[in-house]
């Protein structure tokens with residue numbers, strides 16, 4: 001099968017939020033012109049003229065590119081790829097900087113899905129997260145955007161220091177009232193190298209305790225389901241017909257192109273990771289060198305285990321015959337004993353000829369994955 005999905009990493013933000021370890025530069029807008037040149041060079045290595053079913057601009061903050069540069073970036077991509085007539089074209093945006101001029105560019109370019117980094121509606125929580133928007137900006141932004149791009153997803157973060165279960169409940173309620181088509185919820189993580197990590201080490205920030213984080217995740221599952229946003233992946237909830245097609249390509253072990261610093265590509269069992277330093281990636285690509293940081297050739301067994309673990313992230317789980325057809329490896333031989341042990345522990349279950357995480361298993365998805373990857 002030809003590769004029919006592409007991810008473009010746009011590594012610009014006004015400021016690096018304290019918890020963020022993504023590949024980006026903050027306050028370096030002067031690099032935007034070079035970024036476009038480097039993307040053009042990376043694109044020149046693509047053979048033929050592939051057709052895309054899904055195209056995703058993530059970051060960083062893609063909407064931080066001024067409208068003329070955003071238009072140029074989209075034109076570059078579209079000069080190399082055709083979009084299928086029903087393609088999903090998603091762009092991540094920040095409620096603080098989604099201007100009408102930017103929306104014009106997105107709509108003209110055929111963007112039909114917007115993913116907004118709302119994170120919270122509570123100003124104190126947003127301040128703690130060092131976000132540059134206020135709670136009230138989200139509804140304003142969504143009202144302006146929705147008239148033009150009705151398919152809107154919101155990202156929310158829970159387990160933020162100082163956030164109570166009640167505050168999380170009201171965040172979920174406010175999100176539901178805005179009627180997004182899709183919602184993603186993430187527990188705050190403290191990644192090494194971030195400002196939050198250092199602050200926690202110095203006792204300046206207290207991480208939410210595990211029980212509270214668990215309660216918050218459980219609450220999200222219950223409340224969103226009741227509101228008609230059905231969970232379909234560990235962190236993802238959608239109204240019928242609005243699952244993220246692009247992310248499902250990842251979770252179904254499909255192939256995809258990736259362009260930009262830190263972006264990953266996956267093709268025929270080969271994973272290629274671009275350099276994570278924006279400036280190194282830029283320097284190398286502009287000098288005519290490779291921007292690739294790492295390449296990994298997965299063995300058939302590694303591919304099969306990865307297919308299994310990614311598939312199990314989805315609430316539908318996996319079907320043994322389909323798994324075997326795609327991986328060429330019998331599920332029972334690969335992980336039969338581990339699966340039965342996890343079933344006994346009530347973390348996995350057999351349902352309708354499929355294997356999937358139980359509700360309890362969703363709380364412990366990382367441990368389940370750890371067992372199946374060994």
Ligand code: SF4
Pocket residue numbers: 012013015016017020021022024059060061094117
């Ligand atoms: S806006 Fe998003 S990508 Fe940018 S620094 Fe904050 S968390 Fe990271």
